[in-house]
Amino acid sequence: MSLINDLALKLSDAAYEGHTFDCLPIRGEVEVLQVQVSELDALPIYVTATETQILCISYLFRKGELLESRLAELNESLLEMSLPMPLSAFAIVDDFYVIYGALSPLSILENVLKELVTLARNANDCFQAFEEYLK
């Protein structure tokens, strides 16, 4: 069974720090699992796996939604925030600003759960913290 399918099964039964996990596989060429962490479900997390890592990504905003005049300031803040923020970092994929975490494919389930809950919490907090940069 693929890592993503296996994860989907395990997540549906799991609970971590008082949160549960809602899983929805996204069909297509690449295996993607949409995960919503209970009480932190406003920003879904998308999980993909390669041979070398499990990537958990949450899409924050499109570039076009940000105030152009404050873009440089925002980018700098995001870079500065990346290190102190537990387990997560920021990135740009295509047109999106994302927050993400990467795990070894050998990670035990508990590490994946910790990652998902932490990422969901970070995504929620960051979104609100950076609201002022939105158009």
Add this chain to the structure above:
Amino acid sequence: MSSIIEKLLTALRGGVREMGEAVMDADGVRAIEREIEIAKGHIEDAKRSLTDVMVHKLEADATTKSLRLDIAKREAEALTALNQNDEALALQAAEQIARLETSVHEQLTISQRYNEQIQRLKSNIQKAEKLIADNERDLAVVQTTDKVQKATLQIADNAAAHNANLGSARETLERIKRSQQMTDYQIEAGEELQAERNEDPLAKRLEAAGLTGDSRSARDILERLKAKKP
């Protein structure tokens, strides 16, 4: 040759969309994969040779050891013969010792040669392992870039199919607000419940009537004690 990271950065600056493919096309990926396969094959061969050579070296070392024991034995015999003034027997033993020492020298040379072979094989294995690790890392960078881009398109399409907009700040804000409102309601409900418990109507009425258990029994006891006082 520039690193894969440099190539990615150049592609990015050039505004290339399909970054994974820009730095390495399918043929490039296959070529690297083949190189990894070949290197893995080399490692397998080298490891097999290594085991053989190590066995041979152990054998040579064991032979040396047993030859040295023989030499010690012959030396003792020669000494005994000398003590008994049997020069002829001592000479015979000495000749044997000379032959044995030549053999020891041969075995040591052989062992040394095996040792050099072992070091060479080990260094070949290390080189091949490094080559594999470098290639696999490059491949991982390309594959991750490619996969994340494809996944993003897929996720955006999926969101659109459900009349949602991936990464739409307005929609996200709405969802966060709704979610927070739910949490607020839950907290409020919890607080009300707690407040109701604290203001248990029966307990309140009992207290008002001076019928709260604790104070009453204390008073009773005090009365009882007073009555006992002579």
